[in-house]
Amino acid sequence: MAKSENCPNCGAEVVFRSSGLPAVICDYCHSTVKRIGEALEKIGEVAALPFDVSPIQRGTTGKYDGRNFEVIGRIRLGYEQGSWNDWLCLFSDMTHGWLSESDGQFQMVIEQPLESSHSDLVQRIAAGGDAVPGDRTEIDGQPYFVADARWARCISAEGELPFAATTGWSVYNVDFRNPAGLSANVEREEGEPPGFYMGRYVSLAELEPRYLREIQGWARPEYAA
């Protein structure tokens, strides 16, 4: 399935693993490369990733709900009071999900059809409305509360992606939490249809991760031994 190509900007190798993931960031020149039919096109570029001590890296593998996944890309988003990582996970059945990492907490979410939410609030956000932390809605018969709602900006990205991210691209993101630890997100971005994601908060340990990033001075955690 994986298809090896050359970056249209610098000629370095870029890999496309799934037809569902038409974009890749060149590791050498940071160009955002998009596959359009058989052709590759440079859409823009991203800034170099700022240094962080995330335990996740491209190549980290794990298990979620009985399915194996590998981390193959990420988007780093920032707002005036902080930043977070959305790690793209390719499951063994070639579908994908996002492992979202914020303040040392993780949630795994998978995109769902917007209509499946059956939530007026979700529809309203998708249609351009704003949400306020504390807002309550019901999704799938379960109560959810808005935990935060904010505009964020793409700081940088790496690896493969389902869309062509470039630095400065901005998105309105709303996070929902639930008494049982479930989570949902609505994303509204420029020039793209709104996205609706559902999943739950996870601990790294329960993902049984392998190939975590080894960080100087810190022992490998027991759960990854």
Next chain:
Amino acid sequence: MPPEPPDSDRPNPWGAGESGAAGPTSPRTVVTAEGDKAAAAEQFNCPNCGGSIEIKAAGYTVTVACQYCGSTLDVTDPDVRIIQRYEEEVRKLDLPLGSRGKLRGIEWEVIGYMRRSENGTYPWDEYLLFNPYYGYRFLDTDGRGWTLGRQLTEMPAKNGLLGFTVDGEFYEPFYAQTRNQVDFVLGEFYWQVQVGEEALTADYVRPGKMLSWESSKHETEWTLGELLEPNEVPDAFGVEPLTGGGLPLPHQPSPYKKQSGQMMKIAGLAAAAIILFAIMFGGTSDPETTRVNLATNGVEQSAKIGPIELTRPRQAVTVSARAPGIDNAWIDLAYTLTDRDTGDVYEASNVVEHYSGYDAEGNWTEGSRSSSSKFSMVPAGTYDLTVDAAGSQWLEGQYAATRNAVVEVSIARGATFYSNIILALIVVFVPAIWVWIRHLSFESRRKSDSDFAGDDDDDD
């Protein structure tokens, strides 16, 4: 290797205490790692005092309070910017920034410290702990104990009017919403921290755990804290144990509750055993009875019951007397239990009496028409019981001698010494009740600081 603090007499070209976005910035560089491991820190020089600072949670940290001059710095951009400038004597922390310790199996590095209070009262210390593989924890103390908290990702569910449930465990309200502020800050944080910044907090407790709600202008968060054993933080970080004192902590489990429960159980078992023994060994056998006809004029009559076989090495013997027909009369009874073989004698005396009359307050009666006497520890043998009885009657202010009375005396092997049993039961229960009282007193002291005190529900 901690960096050297800068010279204290370093000139401060921007003036002390002045805050503002303008001013110098300082670039960050990644601290090079060895081998193929990823680097663990970034380094920069404080744009205010020039001191060398490391960021341990790079990528998460947004605010750093300089460990040398106390200035708060914004590190969201590649160039570090001053948010609030300070030139203060930085205080020494109980847990210094950069120190590491293992709590409940996980190694943590102290990366941030805040002193918070309710406008100067109820101050407490809050340390921020970090491990890149486990995220963040909070380590709080107000001098009485250490609480390790983690921010919740699930929303606690409201339970009842004021309580909340997390993981199926109920938390009762303890502190109502209070405003508090940051008085002092050092180190790095994943949110914007500033001295003077206010937040609203409310706390809910169950034994050993505290659920805290906190709302600032940016967000609302729930934290679940576990009270650590007194030795855990000293063992992990090599610091002195807290001296504590004062009221129990809101979430301090009563040290007496479990103990008193166990003691109650033990006392219950012991009481059951005592009662069982009393029934098994103290019960009476079929009594032998005789009747003595008495003239109620003080003349002594005798009767004999026997032979009575006592087979156990030692046993109790009960002698009961009943005189159903007497009124305004008493019968003195003397019992002599004589061993036929050895001639040993056991003596007891008793009385049956009954009076009635009429006075200003109406009819009255007094006395009892029956009585019983007990001989304890009587050795085995064949015995006779001699009853000497003398009846007297008091009628219209003088002794009377006309009526006859009948007293029925019976003797039975065995006896139930109720007073002894009650005494034994009290002895058995006293320690448990004592500990239970201490538990109640602990609980009432623990709750005395609560905004919801007076709610005396015992949470089992």
